Amino acid sequence: MKALFFGSIGTIVETSEIQRQSFNLAFKEAGLNWYWNIATYCDLLRAPGGKKRIRNYSKSVLNENIVDLIHSKKEEYFEKFLSENLSPREGVTEIIDLCTKSKIKLGFITTTSLKNINSIKTALLGKLDFSCFDIITSIEDVKNPKPDSEVYAFALSELGLDKSDVYVIEDTKANQSAAIELGITCFLNPGEYALVGTNDNPNYKISKSISSIIKNT
Structure with missing residues (x-):
């Protein structure tokens, strides 16, 4: 090797829970009545990439500008949530x-x-x-x-x-x-x-x- x-x-x-919470806050801010519980998020993790998960969940109804906006907001929340105790x-x-x-x-x-x-x-x-x-x-x-x-x-x-x-x-x-x-x-x-x-x-x-x-x- x-x-x-x-x-x-x-x-x-390990950031799965932080990611999930960040997505949910981004959805709320975007005015979407979406909530990913743990079971839903586990299933969505089968496909890599946050934007792809949003597209898959929306069944491609959202246009790319909205997907980009939601993902950008999600990353903002993710950055805020990262704890100093993360190891x-x-x-x-x-x-x-x-x-x-x-x-x-x-x-x-x-x-x-x-x-x-x-x-x-x-x-x-x-x-x-x-x-x-x-x-x-x-x-x-x-x-x-x-x-x-x-x-x-x-x-x-x-x-x-x-x-x-x-x-x-x-x-x-x-x-x-x-x-x-x-x-x-x-x-x-x-x-x-x-x-x-x-x-x-x-x-x-x-x-x-x-x-x-x-x-x-």
Whole structure:
């Protein structure tokens, strides 16, 4: 293994509930009689990308300007809600430290907005040093967000790596498919609200798995 990619915000930090609350406040401000309860939001997480979830829920009734406005408001609320007590997910700092000591490149390969990335950086200030990442991507780097594999092809090209050199951690089946489609080995480390079954082979001991791979490399 020459590189390890964390594939989304959800692989770094758990924000599902904050995201859900932010969406609901944005809907209210937009005058929509929408409310996403936990069950609804879990189901919507099958599709990556906030704008796509809004479109799917509206059954494409809303025009793009309204979708953009709602999503922008959602991100404003999300930024406000991020707590100073927010911490990296279990095992994240251990994995990063191990990779750094082993001279394994690190990537944060997401197709979320730069605004979201910067909000997470601020919320985790003093708890996670994002300068450890050799590459951080956003929606600005690609034409097609996940589950399209474009962002992974971009990351491999930028780092001069082959797909066989890299392992990926993703938090949902849809995001995982973006890596697998390109032929990259990807662990599924589900987020709090991700819908997964035992047949999906979720990995809840990701730091142990990565440590084992590094030791055997």
